[in-house]
Amino acid sequence: MKILEPITIGGVTFKNRLLLPPLTTGYEAKDGSISAQSRAFYTRLAQGGVGYIVLGDVAPIRSFAPTPKLFDDSQIESFRLLADSVHAYGAKLGVQIFHPEYDVDALNLMFANGEQDKVRARLHHDMDNFVNEVTEEALMEILKKMCACAVRAQKAGIDAIQVHGDRLVGALCSTKMNYRTDKFGGSLENRTRFALMLVKALREAVPEMIIEYKLPVVTPTLGKGGIDETDAPQFARLLEEAGVHMLHVAQANHTGNLADTIPPMGVQPYCFFADIAGTVKQAVTIPVSTSGRIIDPEMAEELLEAGRVDMVGIGRALLADPDWINKAAAGKAKSIIRCIGCNEGCVDAVMSGGFIACVVNAENGFEESRIIIQTNVKKKVVVIGGGPAGLEAARVAAIKGHHVTLIEKDTKLGGQLNIADKPPRKSEIRRTVEDLEHAILSNGVVLRLGEKATTERILAMAPEAVIVAVGATNFIPPISGVNGPNVCDAWKVLADEQNVSGRVAVIGGGMVGCETAEYLAEQGCKVSIVEMRDKIAGEIGPTVLPTMLELFNKHGVAQFTEHKVTNITVGELICEEPNGKVVKIPCDYVVMASGSHPEKFDTTALSDHGISVVKVGDCSKVSNISHAIKTGYDAANAL
Ligand SMILES: Cc1cc2nc3c(=O)[nH]c(=O)nc-3n(C[C@H](O)[C@H](O)[C@H](O)COP(=O)(O)O)c2cc1C
Ligand code: SF4
Structure with a gap:
């Protein structure tokens, strides 16, 4: 496989073509030194076979941002420990050096004086203006600090410096952010002057290190910081002439819309930056890599086969499975x-x-504490429920070496994931069901689908341990009129068991309510969301929300926040505003999405028979997929 072939760059041989692109992790110590948690994370990735790891957003200055920092010699040791640790598995290590697009010294001073309001105001101002206000003298100071940081990295035994071509450097390169009229603004030559000066200074400061440049490209529709797509090939050539050994071509981050930079499922196609990287590659002779929604080994292999890039960045996909590369190398890509x-x-x-x-x-983020250890005492384990918590529990228990049977009342696995994958852009959730199903079957779990797990049946199986993962059910609040023929259940609507049309009022503006609203709006319904709290979509993250709100806008989804539903009639939803004013929302159907509650399962008889029983996932506490996976894992790993 091409992804596994070594590549030599700047005299350094990388054992394969797969790299972890820079990721801000939040694992570092307060002063930015590499913590034990951070070291365990990167070491685990190196153990999983990645050839090159880039530490994201390493600051050359003391700042309040939660990123790694290397501004003082006392921090070198923690970076050295990390370098040694990943080198032990044959991976190379790079640090991405960046400077934020704000005046760190001024902000540090305000922080020290406890002037939080001033900090916020200054930050807000600087994000748009610092690039245009920073003096040449200050820029030269920043350049010196970045070089000093690189020297410390070299002392720590790090192999490469990746210049972060976004943040301050990218803001200077950008036609959308840089309005300067001095030698750092205007023409391409001027806008890229600082970037090229920095590269040359780094080559002088650390001549033996590899200098990589993250080349964020701004397209007509995506991103703000970085170089315009039309200028990218020429700038890439200038970077090569300045001494850059390799380029990482990716979407701009921090200075653009987060949904563009790190797109959630369904927003951008797979390998969405590969075409631009391919164009840049044609302009230079140095190796080029890219990242962005490259999910499986087949996609990575295709990019290399087609000659579009020389190395492939796998970011989030390595968080989901750090053994991605070793599994691909062992011909077990299906088990990723x-x-x-x-x-x-x-x-x-x-x-x-x-x-x-x-x-x-x-295990991700908890590499030190969550490790599956083979058991010496094989137990007979029954898992009840085939949603994410049950599947994960069965997977982990089986890997530990227990004899596992999973009983699911439905005729298919997946539980709530079978409806979570229905709203627009959500179909990729299906992968978790497929992957966990593959994992349990290949680890010898006995599957009993379409069978209700009664106490008698479980006792007849004589298990030593039972993990209950029976999930949750949609909660229907006792509102007057809720049993009417025009009232439906969001879960059943998503499962296609109930159909609605025309004007639909969705009660509940949490994740299920909002996603059901999207689903129905896309099907042509005229949707209103009615929520008691002061905002909808509270638990939906900043990279997902903008696209959802765009869709609400496009379809004219009405939002009634701080509206308490008091009565449902045929043709109307009656609500009350906080001031007592009554509001009537005309609707043909009402869809209930006001939360869920744990499914009950009486474990008394099992416990009375001396069987160890534990509840996991939503039946222990209604939460999300993360809670389901973690509780399933922990319960099984404790057996
Ligand atoms: C949690 C997270 C943090 C990130 N932090 C950085 C960063 O510090 N610097 C950077 O240049 N890119 C950062 N990125 C962008 C990634 O390097 C990469 O371009 C992006 O995740 C797309 O690749 P993927 O689809 O393989 O994850 C981050 C991405 C994620 C998911
Ligand atoms: S599965 Fe979700 S949380 Fe995990 S890496 Fe992918 S995007 Fe991030």
Whole structure:
């Protein structure tokens, strides 16, 4: 396979063509040093076979942003430990050096003085203006700090520096952000002056290191920071002349719409930046890589076969399964647990101040504590329920070496994922069902579909442990008129068991309500969302929400927030505003999406027989897929 072939760049041989593109993880220590959590994460990826790892957003300065930082010699040791750790598995390590598009020193001072309001206002101002206000003198200081950071990286034994061609550097290159009239603004030569000066300075500062450049390309519809698509080939040639050893061509980040940069499922096609990378590759002689929704080995292989790139960046897909590469190398690509592009456990988590913890991989972010260890005492385990929690529990219990039987009352696996994949852009969720089904079957789990798990049946199987994963049911609140013929259940509507048309009022503006509204609007219904809280879609992340709101706009989906439904009649929904005003919403159908509650399963008799019983997923606490996978994993791993 081409993806597994080595490649030598700048005198350094990478063992294969697969790289982890830069990802801000949220794992680092407060001062930006590499923490044990961070080291465990990257080491796990190296163990999984990746040839090159790039640490995202490494700041050469002390800043409050939750990224790695390498501004002081005292931090070198933590980076050295990381380099040693990934080198032990044959992977090379790069650091992506960036400077934010704001005045870090000014903001640090305000922070130190506790002036939070000023910090917010300044940040807001700088995001659009710093690129145009920063003086040449300050730019030269920034350049020096970036070089000093590179020297520290070299001392730490790191192999490559990736210049982050977005953020401040990309803002300077951009025709959409840079309005300067001095030698750093205007012509292509001027806009790229700082980037090229930086590359040359880095080559002098760390002549033995590989210098890579992340080339974010701005297309007529996507992105803001970086180089315009039409200028990209010429700029790539200038970068090569300046001494860059390799280019990573990808969508701009941070200075564009997040839904563009790190697109969730269904928004951009697979390999969405490969064509642009291919065009850049034709302009240069140095190796070119790309990233962006390259999900499985077949896609990566095709890009290399077609000669569009020399290396392939696999970001989120490696979070979902760090063994992606080793599995591909072993001819077991089918056993890869694939990323579904939900962005919930990665981008959204980091954006809300947390750390990356992929929803389909319970170990991600917890590499030190969640490890499956083979059992010495094989047990007979019954898992009740074939939704994500039950499937994950069965998978982990079987990998541990237990004898596992999974009983599912439905004739197919997947549980709520069978309706979660129905709304627009959500079909990729299906992959989790397919991958977990493949995993349990290939690990010897006995599957009993279409069978109700009664206590008698379970006892007859004489298990030593039972994991209950019976899920949840849609909650129908006791509103007057709720049993009328015009009232439907969102879950049944999504499952195509109930049909609605015309004017539809969806009660509940959470995720299920909003997605059902999208689903119905796309089918031509005139939809209103009615929500008691002051906003809809509260739990929908920043990379998913813009596309959903666009669709609501396109279809004229009406939103009634802070509206309490008091009565449902044939033809009308009666609501009350907080001030007591009564509002009547005309509708042909009402769809209930006001939350769910745990499905009951009485475990007393099983416990009384000395069987160890644990509930996982929604039947233990109504939550999301991440909770289902993690509780399923933990319960099985504890057996
Ligand atoms: C959680 C997360 C953090 C990211 N942080 C960075 C970053 O610090 N620097 C950067 O250049 N790109 C960053 N990216 C963009 C990725 O490098 C990559 O271009 C993007 O995820 C698309 O690749 P994928 O579909 O394989 O994940 C980030 C992406 C994710 C998912
Ligand atoms: S959280 Fe979702 S998008 Fe992120 S890596 Fe996991 S499956 Fe992919």
